[in-house]
Amino acid sequence: MKTGKIPQQVVVLSLISLVVIVSFFTMRFILTPKSFGKYGHYRADAIDDVKNLPISYAGAKACGDCHDEIVKLKSKGFHRGVSCEVCHGPSAGHTEDPTSIKPEAPRQREGCPLCHNYSPSRPTGFPQIITAQHNPGKPCMTCHRPHNPVPPVTPKDCSACHRSISAQKMVSRHAPLECTTCHSVPKEHFKNPRFVRVEKPTTNEFCGKCHSSDAKAQANLPPIPRIDVEKHAGRYLCWDCHYPHSPEAK
Amino acid sequence: MSNDIKNNEETKTNKVLDRREFLDWCLKAVPAGLTMTACGFSAGELNADEGKKHPAVNESQAEANYAMAIDIAKCIGCGRCANACKKENKVPDGPHTVRTWVERYVIPREGETMVDSPNAGINGFPELPENTDILKSFFVPKLCNHCSNPPCVQVCPVGATFQTKDGVILVDEKYCVGCRYCVQACPYGARYIHPTKNVADKCTFCYHRITKGLLPACVEVCPTQARIFGDLKKISSPIHRFLRFHPIKALKPELNTRPKVFYANADQEVR
Numbered sequence: 001m002k003t004g005k006i007p008q009q010v011v012v013l014s015l016i017s018l019v020v021i022v023s024f025f026t027m028r029f030i031l032t033p034k035s036f037g038k039y040g041h042y043r044a045d046a047i048d049d050v051k052n053l054p055i056s057y058a059g060a061k062a063c064g065d066c067h068d069e070i071v072k073l074k075s076k077g078f079h080r081g082v083s084c085e086v087c088h089g090p091s092a093g094h095t096e097d098p099t100s101i102k103p104e105a106p107r108q109r110e111g112c113p114l115c116h117n118y119s120p121s122r123p124t125g126f127p128q129i130i131t132a133q134h135n136p137g138k139p140c141m142t143c144h145r146p147h148n149p150v151p152p153v154t155p156k157d158c159s160a161c162h163r164s165i166s167a168q169k170m171v172s173r174h175a176p177l178e179c180t181t182c183h184s185v186p187k188e189h190f191k192n193p194r195f196v197r198v199e200k201p202t203t204n205e206f207c208g209k210c211h212s213s214d215a216k217a218q219a220n221l222p223p224i225p226r227i228d229v230e231k232h233a234g235r236y237l238c239w240d241c242h243y244p245h246s247p248e249a250k
Numbered sequence: 251m252s253n254d255i256k257n258n259e260e261t262k263t264n265k266v267l268d269r270r271e272f273l274d275w276c277l278k279a280v281p282a283g284l285t286m287t288a289c290g291f292s293a294g295e296l297n298a299d300e301g302k303k304h305p306a307v308n309e310s311q312a313e314a315n316y317a318m319a320i321d322i323a324k325c326i327g328c329g330r331c332a333n334a335c336k337k338e339n340k341v342p343d344g345p346h347t348v349r350t351w352v353e354r355y356v357i358p359r360e361g362e363t364m365v366d367s368p369n370a371g372i373n374g375f376p377e378l379p380e381n382t383d384i385l386k387s388f389f390v391p392k393l394c395n396h397c398s399n400p401p402c403v404q405v406c407p408v409g410a411t412f413q414t415k416d417g418v419i420l421v422d423e424k425y426c427v428g429c430r431y432c433v434q435a436c437p438y439g440a441r442y443i444h445p446t447k448n449v450a451d452k453c454t455f456c457y458h459r460i461t462k463g464l465l466p467a468c469v470e471v472c473p474t475q476a477r478i479f480g481d482l483k484k485i486s487s488p489i490h491r492f493l494r495f496h497p498i499k500a501l502k503p504e505l506n507t508r509p510k511v512f513y514a515n516a517d518q519e520v521r
Contacts, residue, residue: 004267033425042412046422053458056338057467082473086330090337114374115328115473121354121375121387122326126474 056090059083063091066098070147077148078127087111087146112140154190161193165245172246173222182206182244204229207238314416315482316455317510318469319492320391322520324476327352327389329371331468331477336372338456338467345369347442349453350393350468355519359383363519390520391477393468394419394440394453395501395509402432402441402452411450417482417510418457423449437505455479482510 035044063084064071074080085091091103109131118128135143144150158179159166169175179185188196201207208229209215215226242248267275335341335350345368352371356364356378368375371389378384396419403411403419410426413419426449433441433450444451456466460479464470469479480489496514501521503509513520 007267010272036409039415040412041409043409043422043425046412046420046425047414047457049422049424050420050454050457051461053339055459055462055464057334057459057464057470059464059470079473081475083471085334086471086473090334114330115326117374119327119375120378120384121356121389123323123388126326 055092057085058090058092058095060085062095074147077150079147079149107141108139109137112144112146158185169245174245174247204233204238207244313483315510316396316417316460317480317482317489317512318393318396318455318466319478319489319496319498319512319514321476321478321492321496321514322388322390322517323515324474325352325389325391326474326476327354327371327375328473329374330471330473331391332370333372334467334471335453336370338459339454341451342445344445347445347451349440349451350391353390353392354387355390355517356382356387357385357517357519359385386517388517390513390516391468392438392440393511394436394455395438395507395511396453396455398508398510399506401435401437401505401507405431405435407431414457418455418460419452420454420457421450421452423447423451426450437502437507438509 033043033045036042038044060071060083067084071084074082085103087106088103093101094103113129113131116128117131122128140146155161157166166179169177169179182201183198185198186196189198210224211227212229213226215224238244329352332348332351336343336348339349341347341349348370350370351367353365353367354371354375356366358364360383366375378387396417398417400413400419403413406412407429408425408427410422411419411432412422423444428443428448428450430443430450433443436452441450441452443449456464456468459466465479466477469477478489478492480487480492482489484490492514493512498512498514499516499520500509500512
């Protein structure tokens with residue numbers, strides 16, 4: 001059978017589409033980056049671009065290469081988990097050129113409260129202070145060594161830890177009494193306050209030592225309210241009604 | 251009648267193509283063309299698959315599957331991670347251009363949970379109003395979850411964001427057109443548009459550090475070790491021990507993104 005002649009419009013159309021298709025694939029070939037599609041639908045060279053970015057934080061291991069004494073000291077203290085660059089800032093430059101590039105060394109109060117200022121959201125047991133009340137204006141370094149932080153001395157004053165109680169007692173009628181008048185404080189309490197507790201009075205007779213009608217009057221104190229301990233209290237304990245750190249009776 | 255047939259035959263032989271024949275030709279030609287193109291494409295893809303089987307990168311990296319775990323009970327909300335991230339990755343200052351940030355959750359006894367993160371938590375958090383009746387409060391560090399099934403990679407129209415062989419989601423900043431689809435698609439809000447480069451930017455797990463054997467900057471500086479980083483495929487990796495010994499939660503598991511940032515000791519309010 002004699003094949004027909006292809007009409008002009010079809011020839012033109014197919015030529016145009018051929019040009020379009022060819023140019024599409026040529027452009028696609030030229031414009032697609034060479035590494036595109038090597039591992040997936042992305043430019044494989046982009047991985048190297050990200051890999052080759054410069055480093056700012058050298059890492060704690062690098063610090064130990066030269067400052068081994070400080071690292072050794074720190075490894076025994078409470079700050080053993082705190083990387084050097086937390087306080088000293090990014091120091092990759094310092095590891096490459098130790099003489100001319102020096103890392104920051106904060107000496108003032110600005111850094112420590114970021115972790116140690118009181119916040120109710122912080123986990124219980126994390127050491128915190130109220131910055132406004134804790135020696136305001138004094139740099140932390142005057143009392144605490146940042147590489148081996150410990151409380152400078154065990155506080156002798158009860159008020160150092162039991163602040164609100166001592167503030168209350170200070171303005172109450174029990175102000176002249178020492179804490180140790182009622183509480184016996186084991187020495188271990190200073191080291192392990194949560195595990196070794198102070199002892200508290202357990203009986204009404206203890207309060208009766210001063211407040212019962214037949215107790216010996218103490219001359220150096222203001223007149224003491226006297227009661228018949230057995231009749232007054234009945235089956236209650238004194239501190240069921242009276243708060244010993246701020247007794248309200250006149 | 252016979253004349254008509256004769257005429258018809260004549261027209262059939264003389265005429266180049268009638269409409270019926272042309273349509274018939276089209277019906278055959280178009281699918282044939284499509285099949286050929288399809289074959290061409292699949293051939294190309296096959297080549298790409300071969301490339302996948304023999305990656306040029308060294309094999310130990312190809313085998314890794316990086317992940318991070320965060321212990322909420324240990325986070326003290328100091329914001330050093332967010333600070334270090336900005337310095338390490340040269341992220342521009344500002345509360346909305348962050349790769350990682352610390353959120354403070356405050357759950358009151360009554361009412362809605364409050365979440366805030368002023369300047370990513372870098373400068374600390376403001377004091378709570380005096381009479382807030384707190385049931386509990388804690389800090390939650392957030393970052394890109396490096397999902398195993400990432401929605402941001404699916405929506406990228408140009409292939410500028412992708413998952414590497416070691417499970418890290420990266421952005422090709424030379425290829426990104428800044429269309430913001432990925433910013434919209436991320437259910438964790440982990441992406442932002444870089445204000446000067448005008449491309450999408452996000453956490454890379456400090457890819458330039460981890461490929462050199464260093465830790466990500468945020469993990470490096472975390473003073474309480476609330477962030478754990480490691481390779482899920484390595485049994486000796488610290489993340490393995492962490493995942494074994496902690497109750498683990500991932501964020502928004504219902505979205506089937508399969509995140510690779512795991513949270514320990516997370517409250518049910520954490521989202």
